[in-house]
Amino acid sequence: MSTILECHDLTKKFGSKVAVSAINLKLERGQIIGLLGPNGSGKSTIMKLANELLTPTSGSILIGGMKPGIETKKIVSYLPEKTYLNDWMRVHQIIELFSDFYADFKPEKAYDMLKSLNINPDDKLKTMSKGTKEKVQLILVMSREAELYLLDEPIGGVDPAARDYILQTILHNYNENATVIISTHLISDIENILDFVVFINQGQVVLTSSVDDIRDEKGKSVDVLFREVFKC
Amino acid sequence: MLSKLLKYEFKATGRIFLPLFLALLIFAGITRLFSAIGPEQWDTPAVISMIIYVTIMAGMFVMTLIMMIQRFYKNLLSDEGYLMHTLPVKPWKHIVSKLLVSMLWMIISLSAALISSLIIALKKGDLSEIIGDFAIFFHRAIEQYGASIYLLTFEIIISILISIASGILIVYASIALGHLSNRHKMLASFGAFIVLSTLSQILLTLIGLIPGTTNFANLHITPDNFAQMQSLLQWAIVSGIIFTGLLSSAYFAITNIILSKRLNLE
Numbered sequence: 001m002s003t004i005l006e007c008h009d010l011t012k013k014f015g016s017k018v019a020v021s022a023i024n025l026k027l028e029r030g031q032i033i034g035l036l037g038p039n040g041s042g043k044s045t046i047m048k049l050a051n052e053l054l055t056p057t058s059g060s061i062l063i064g065g066m067k068p069g070i071e072t073k074k075i076v077s078y079l080p081e082k083t084y085l086n087d088w089m090r091v092h093q094i095i096e097l098f099s100d101f102y103a104d105f106k107p108e109k110a111y112d113m114l115k116s117l118n119i120n121p122d123d124k125l126k127t128m129s130k131g132t133k134e135k136v137q138l139i140l141v142m143s144r145e146a147e148l149y150l151l152d153e154p155i156g157g158v159d160p161a162a163r164d165y166i167l168q169t170i171l172h173n174y175n176e177n178a179t180v181i182i183s184t185h186l187i188s189d190i191e192n193i194l195d196f197v198v199f200i201n202q203g204q205v206v207l208t209s210s211v212d213d214i215r216d217e218k219g220k221s222v223d224v225l226f227r228e229v230f231k232c
Numbered sequence: 233m234l235s236k237l238l239k240y241e242f243k244a245t246g247r248i249f250l251p252l253f254l255a256l257l258i259f260a261g262i263t264r265l266f267s268a269i270g271p272e273q274w275d276t277p278a279v280i281s282m283i284i285y286v287t288i289m290a291g292m293f294v295m296t297l298i299m300m301i302q303r304f305y306k307n308l309l310s311d312e313g314y315l316m317h318t319l320p321v322k323p324w325k326h327i328v329s330k331l332l333v334s335m336l337w338m339i340i341s342l343s344a345a346l347i348s349s350l351i352i353a354l355k356k357g358d359l360s361e362i363i364g365d366f367a368i369f370f371h372r373a374i375e376q377y378g379a380s381i382y383l384l385t386f387e388i389i390i391s392i393l394i395s396i397a398s399g400i401l402i403v404y405a406s407i408a409l410g411h412l413s414n415r416h417k418m419l420a421s422f423g424a425f426i427v428l429s430t431l432s433q434i435l436l437t438l439i440g441l442i443p444g445t446t447n448f449a450n451l452h453i454t455p456d457n458f459a460q461m462q463s464l465l466q467w468a469i470v471s472g473i474i475f476t477g478l479l480s481s482a483y484f485a486i487t488n489i490i491l492s493k494r495l496n497l498e
Contacts, residue, residue: 014414014496015414048497051317051318052317052318052495053313053314053317053318053495053497054495054496055493055494055495070320070321070322071320073318073319073320074320076318078314078318080314080318082311082314082497082498083311084311084312084313084314084315085312085315086244086307086312088244088247097240100236100239100240101233101236101319101320101321102319102320
């Protein structure tokens with residue numbers, strides 16, 4: 001297995017506030033990884049750093065051995081926590097935009113998923129509900145054949161029925177060499193699909209482990225362990 | 233990738249501007265028709281359509297300013313920035329694509345204003361007369377001052393273009409600087425704009441103080457001394473182009489550094 005994402009003393013400060021504090025991390029390819037932690041623990045900051053939306057204060061983050069830039073953006077498919085869709089396009093137009101800019105985007109995949117979620121490609125993004133927008137975004141992100149998927153709270157805003165579909169979508173839409181990193185605090189919902197977990201709290205990595213090890217050695221579910229580690 | 237960015241920028245803005253231009257031309261036509269019916273009296277329909285025409289024209293110019301600011305801020309620095317900045321495209325290409333499309337709309341707006349006013353005011357035969365007069369004027373100018381008139385025309389066009397560009401880039405740089413502030417980004421952008429324009433003004437004054445540079449503000453050009461003043465005038469335009477060009481590059485550099493190194497989307 002080779003490394004897809006590594007952090008060396010990665011630190012990000014906002015003024016005097018430390019969001020990510022000297023994180024060292026190595027994540028291998030071909031897994032579904034849960035980046036788990038309470039609100040404000042630094043999950044989103046790490047994902048933004050990996051996408052060059054933020055620049056590290058010190059230390060470095062590497063994706064496939066490269067610093068975030070044009071080359072990493074070609075292989076990373078990122079779902080931010082925000083709705084980034086503009087208000088003037090129709091769904092099929094944003095699909096064209098993705099096809100134009102990402103060589104690994106598969107429009108037919110996107111149209112298939114839209115159909116199964118009953119979303120009309122001719123609908124305007126403006127008139128959609130927040131949940132539907134989130135579904136469209138996830139479809140766009142998962143229709144790429146990327147090497148690394150970074151999904152920031154992918155199931156936070158959608159209903160439980162759609163949640164299952166989305167998790168199935170994530171499971172079925174990445175090949176075995178690709179890596180999926182999901183950040184969330186809704187652990188019980190995604191526990192079953194995870195191979196590996198990273199617990200993070202107050203900008204620091206608290207625990208890294210494979211899910212099997214947690215179950216076998218500690219005899220606990222990830223959810224229970226999370227509640228123990230982050231007990232208030 | 234730049235051409236693709238330009239394509240989407242054009243689509244995003246064209247859906248606003250093209251209907252505006254069309255409306256402007258249509259109301260210019262309607263005003264023309266009404267005033268053609270009763271050229272002597274200002275009857276109500278003619279006045280109404282004239283008012284609508286002027287309103288659309290004002291709206292069009294306000295819209296070029298709003299779109300310039302909004303496309304930059306909303307598309308690159310608000311939530312939409314999450315998409316734009318994760319596309320595999322260098323930040324400077326985003327800036328260039330927005331700059332070029334903004335410039336294009338400003339120039340087209342000016343042309344639309346000119347054409348529509350011609351539609352209203354032109355009488356039969358006027359157009360050929362104007363073109364004829366212009367040709368004679370140009371011919372005489374070339375006869376008197378030689379081919380340097382071409383150069384002068386070219387320089388004037390370049391200086392207009394670069395002035396528009398610098399006007400847009402100072403706004404981009406101000407918005408980007410305002411974005412660095414954690415709170416009151418709008419207010420900070422406004423402040424940055426005042427600081428940047430004051431600095432540029434001071435710089436211009438300082439350059440004027442350097443011995444040997446002529447104070448171009450005191451140039452008096454009349455038809456009589458045009459020949460002798462011509463080389464001086466040309467020098468003034470060229471140095472204006474250079475100065476504005478340097479300022480624009482500075483604004484561009486500020487914007488680019490912030491977008492690539494200091495980005496901090498909400």
